[in-house]
Amino acid sequence: MAEAMGVAGLALAIPGVVSTMVTLVQAMLSRFQDAQAFDSQLAKYQKIGINLSQGLMKTQLELAARAAANPKVSEGLKIALDDCFRDLADAVVVADKQLEQSFARSTGTAGNLRRTFAGKDIALENAFQHISAQQDRFLSLATYLHIVQSGSSTFALTLQEFRLHGRKEWLPISDISICGATEEREGRLQRNASETTEEPERRLQRDIQVIVEERDYHKNQKDDVERDIISLLQLLEKTLAPDQSGIPRCLGYQQHKRDDVFELIFEVPNPSHFQSLSHAINQKQTTKPLLPRRVEICKSLCAAVLSVHRSGLVHKNLRPRAILLSSTTSEKTRVYLTDWTRVRTIQSQSSRIGEHKWHRALYQHPRRMGVHVEHSYRCAHDIYSLGVCLLEILLWVPFVAVDSELNRIMGSDLKQLIGNLARQQELAERYLQDESTMTRNGDNVRAAYLELARTTLHGINSHASEAVIKCFDFAAAEHQSYEDDSSEEVVSKIVDDLNKASLEQTGQSNN
Known part of the structure; x- marks a missing residue:
């Protein structure tokens, strides 16, 4: 050797x-x-x-x-x-x-030759x-x-088969960009179900709404970024039943008119009514959904995260502003994940790029906050982000709220808890000046979430509280091996707790 x-x-x-x-x-x-x-x-x-x-x-x-x-x-x-x-x-x-x-x-x-x-x-x-x-x-x-x-990629969209039209617009209180588009493809139409003859092949056209996500790159990294995009789309293509998985159908990607940007194109599911999770929670004028409805949204989100992990990926960007809620006429709400710009395979090497924007860092594991992160990204970090989102849904109180001018501000209850923890540690007042300084200590943010889960949420429903705490406990096992990092078992237990939460009688009409 x-x-x-x-x-x-x-x-x-x-x-x-x-x-x-x-x-x-x-x-x-x-x-x-x-x-x-x-x-x-x-x-x-x-x-x-x-x-x-x-x-x-x-x-x-x-x-x-x-x-x-x-x-x-x-x-x-x-x-x-x-x-x-x-x-x-x-x-x-x-x-x-x-x-x-x-x-x-x-x-x-x-003399012992047995090697095990x-x-x-x-x-x-x-x-x-x-x-x-x-x-x-x-x-x-x-x-x-x-x-x-x-000479071609089956995922690369051409002008002959796909065109965006109109301006891209952000959904209210979201990081989701929506645009109208026209899709064309080759196909045949039968005259009716009883006839065996078919019309000659022709181009079929439909107008749709799509989610557009931009992936920028330096010019010398174009090939690497395009390879990453193709690998991602190959894995997403293998995901069965997109409507059930929480992963919107990806139509492909295209080069932006600027040279340094690729656009990933996803079809908007059920375009009749959709909004971001953050927008739904921030609506003060609407009645808070009943607990069973909130639990159903949580279960749908759990299924979406599990679909990502089963596809061999980690999402890395779970947060309410990037989660799409799609409602049907039966008022059933489905959850779809967006923002696939940082997704990578579970086993590929992590670039250890952290999150320095406070309103995004709130949803990241404490060891993944800041510019210089301590840990490579793992499935457990997605589960931590899932726990934060579940807590926000079950309380139906925004952790990142908006003021009258739509500026991002930290939710008052969360801000007060983090501030109290900082004062107990006798930290200088400069650490309490604004949201950016308050979120520099990720352990304090996590402690505030646990306090909300163990007190406020427990007062609403004990099983819902247990579901959230399981997310944080799983993510706290920082020295587990990669084999133990599988989210399958823990998500199953979380869903069991959520099912119990739906059945538990709390004696309140709207918790």
Whole structure:
């Protein structure tokens, strides 16, 4: 293995790097020959090793290596591929070293040849996650490489099939931009259901309303950003039944008339009546929905977040101003998530870009607030944001309110709680000057939310209170492994509490 490691550092051409990487993986797999029993970690390593050395991933690597010689492929993309191959090879080297150390630690007394793992090896798990992240990065590049070779993307919208018309407008009290559009496609229309003859194929046209989200980029990052967008849309396309998932149907993306912006286009679901969650909660002149209705909105939001995680993504931007409520004639309200500009795959590397705007930071995990964040983004951080949103819905009191001039201000109850906590800690008054300074201490913000859940919300409904607290407790487990980061189980428990909240008799007509 040492010789292979030395070769990996040489300035080889792309095919040479691929060949070297396969050699590295085969050397890593040889360590499994003496193992008499596998736990889940070893099984994952063996599976990924086989895939890289002789499975579908090896085929993909070889195809990408040959495609790099295509004159249509830019030098920038070739360099990105070369870097990706080398980083994947380096990840294999690190993983092999961790395997060697783990096997050595798991060997018992002298003469004991049984090499198994007792418990979970964190270093080994981190090395596996690094390989997985590099694989995801390669697959994203391979997808884009195929698009470059074929000359088109099925997600790229053309003027012949899609046109925005009119001005883009922001929904009231929201970060959701809406615009009218015309969509055209090829198709045939049957004369009626009983006839078998069809009219000749022609272009079908429909006028729709769409959500437009802008993803800007620096000119030297255009290819990288476009690859990210295509990878995102591929994952969203696999999401079944968009109306049920809480993910609006994505029509594709297009280049903005400015050179440094892509536009992601989502169809507005049920365009008869829709508004942002923030707008609904901020309406002082309307009656607060009954608790069962608020609980249904919460359950719909839970389902939407779970759909994102099941798609292998983290959303990173859950907040009421980016949540769309769509109402039907039966008064059933469905929740749809918007703002997909920061979404990434669960296992891909985090850029650790935090949130410095106070009105957005309020919905972020304490370790994700500020410009310099402490933690990489995980599913648990989405669950924390979910908890804040559930608390706001169940109380039906805005945490980010608007004044008479539509300026953002912090909700009075939340502001008072954060201020009280700061004074108890004898912080200087300068930390209480405005919302920006008050939200610098993320732990105080979290403590204020917990206080609201344990007192005000508990007074309304104890099960609703438990649902919110479960979100914060799950997100507080900061040292859990990636396997334990799955939101499936905790969301199921949260929904169970919400169902109990609907059934619980509180004796009040409108809580």
